[in-house]
Amino acid sequence: MTLxxxxxxxxxxxxxxxxxxxxxxxxxxERRQRHYDHQGRLYYKGPLRFTLGGGVGYYNGxxxxxxxxxFLGPSLSAGLLYQxxxxxxxxxxxxxxxxxxxxxxxxxxxxxxGKNGLAAAFVxxxxxxxxxxxxxxxxxxxxxxxxxxxxxxxxxxSPKAYRGTERPSGNTTPNYxxxxxxxYPAVALTLPVGVGLTVRLTSRLNASLEGSYSLTTxxxxxxxSTVPSPDSNTGRSASSLNDNYGQLELKLEYAxxxx
Numbered sequence: 001m002t003l004x005x006x007x008x009x010x011x012x013x014x015x016x017x018x019x020x021x022x023x024x025x026x027x028x029x030e031r032r033q034r035h036y037d038h039q040g041r042l043y044y045k046g047p048l049r050f051t052l053g054g055g056v057g058y059y060n061g062x063x064x065x066x067x068x069x070x071f072l073g074p075s076l077s078a079g080l081l082y083q084x085x086x087x088x089x090x091x092x093x094x095x096x097x098x099x100x101x102x103x104x105x106x107x108x109x110x111x112x113x114g115k116n117g118l119a120a121a122f123v124x125x126x127x128x129x130x131x132x133x134x135x136x137x138x139x140x141x142x143x144x145x146x147x148x149x150x151x152x153x154x155x156x157x158s159p160k161a162y163r164g165t166e167r168p169s170g171n172t173t174p175n176y177x178x179x180x181x182x183x184y185p186a187v188a189l190t191l192p193v194g195v196g197l198t199v200r201l202t203s204r205l206n207a208s209l210e211g212s213y214s215l216t217t218x219x220x221x222x223x224x225s226t227v228p229s230p231d232s233n234t235g236r237s238a239s240s241l242n243d244n245y246g247q248l249e250l251k252l253e254y255a256x257x258x259x
Contacts, residue, residue, distance in 0.1 A: 037086060043134045047258040049081040049206070053251035057097045061243030062224045062236075063112065064104040071113065071167040073098025075247045081124070086133035089124040089147075099221070099245055102165045110236065112222040113168055114159035116245075117185075118214075120192055122151025132200075141200055149194035155216060158185035159223040161236065180223055180236070188218035198253070206253040213246045221245065 035043055057075040064070070079093030095118035102111040125148050132141025162174035194212030201207055219225040221243035226235040 035085075041086075041134055043086050045084050046082065047255040049253040049255045051077070051079045051081055051091070051093065051251050051253050053077040053208075053210070053249040055247060055249030057099050058246035058248070059099040059101045059222065059243070060245065061101075061222050062219070062239050062241070063101050063110060063222055066104055069101050069104055071100030071102070071111075073100055073113075075249055077118075077247075077249060077251070081253060083133065086130065087126050089126070090122070091124065092119075092121045094119050095247070097245065097247065099159075100167060101222070106165075109163055109165065110161060110224060111164050111166075111174070112159050112161045112224060114157055114221065114223070116158070116221075117156040118153060118190065120151045120153025120190065122149055122153075122192065124149050124196075126198075141203070143200050145198045145200075147196050147198060149192070149196065149210070149212065151192045153190045153192060153214075155188045155190050155214075155218075155221075156185045157188060157218070157221050159221060161223040177223070177236075180220060180225060180227055184223075186218070186220065188216045188221070190217075191215040204255045204258045208251045208253060209249075210251060211246065211248045213244065215244050216242050219243055 035045060037043060053076070055075045056072045058067075058070060058072070075095060075097045077093050077095040079091055081089055081091040083089050095116075097116040097118055098114070099116060100111070100113040103109060126145050127148070128142065128145055130142040130145060160174075160176055160179075162168075162176045164174050166172070168174050192212050192214040194210055196208050196210035198206050198208040219237075219240065219242050220227075224236045226237055226240050228235055
């Protein structure tokens with residue numbers, strides 16, 4: 001599987017889910033099933049929201065964890081979000097993320113750049129009570145809502161390690177190293193956790209600022225690990241810890257069928 005085949009297939013699944021939910025929500029609210037919270041207050045599930053976000057990605061691995069060593073790259077995402085309880089939402093998201101950094105050890109002189117396709121399913125918890133989540137006029141919805149996020153997903157990663165301390169550009173060709181493995185792009189499991197703040201713009205449109213950090217099951221997100229490599233019998237790094245990444249994004253959440 002490649003990055004080009006991975007993202008379109010996942011987008012097709014999200015589109016199918018959106019179509020199904022849209023048909024379900026086209027029925028008038030008086031015919032929708034009623035639900036009650038633990039205090040006996042009436043609420044309806046939904047609406048379905050489409051999300052679109054953009055920001056930057058942050059790398060934390062064998063080379064560095066310092067902000068000054070980062071070659072910050074774009075983080076782009078698209079997904080779906082569904083309210084199934086006044087305090088809980090469930091969603092799915094696809095992301096494209098570029099990561100890069102230089103070595104914090106000048107003597108080692110390594111750096112990398114990587115392109116990553118991400119897919120995740122998650123739940124979002126809003127600790128504050130929003131009157132608009134219940135059977136009340138939309139104008140009574142909360143203006144600002146914080147939330148916590150927890151999910152599980154996968155990363156399709158394709159890194160390139162090289163000798164140098166600068167971000168690759170069109171004017172220079174980095175001295176790329178032989179890859180530690182020859183099956184890139186490779187797949188790793190991820191565990192994203194995040195925190196965000198949602199601002200209501202209109203009854204159908206929200207904006208959210210979200211920061212997330214994802215743990216992974218791979219030490220080769222940067223193509224630098226302790227496994228033996230062509231230029232070293234002991235690998236390029238002395239650390240056996242897995243590589244992780246973060247994302248900071250501004251997102252728009254649009255609910256075309258909201259009432």
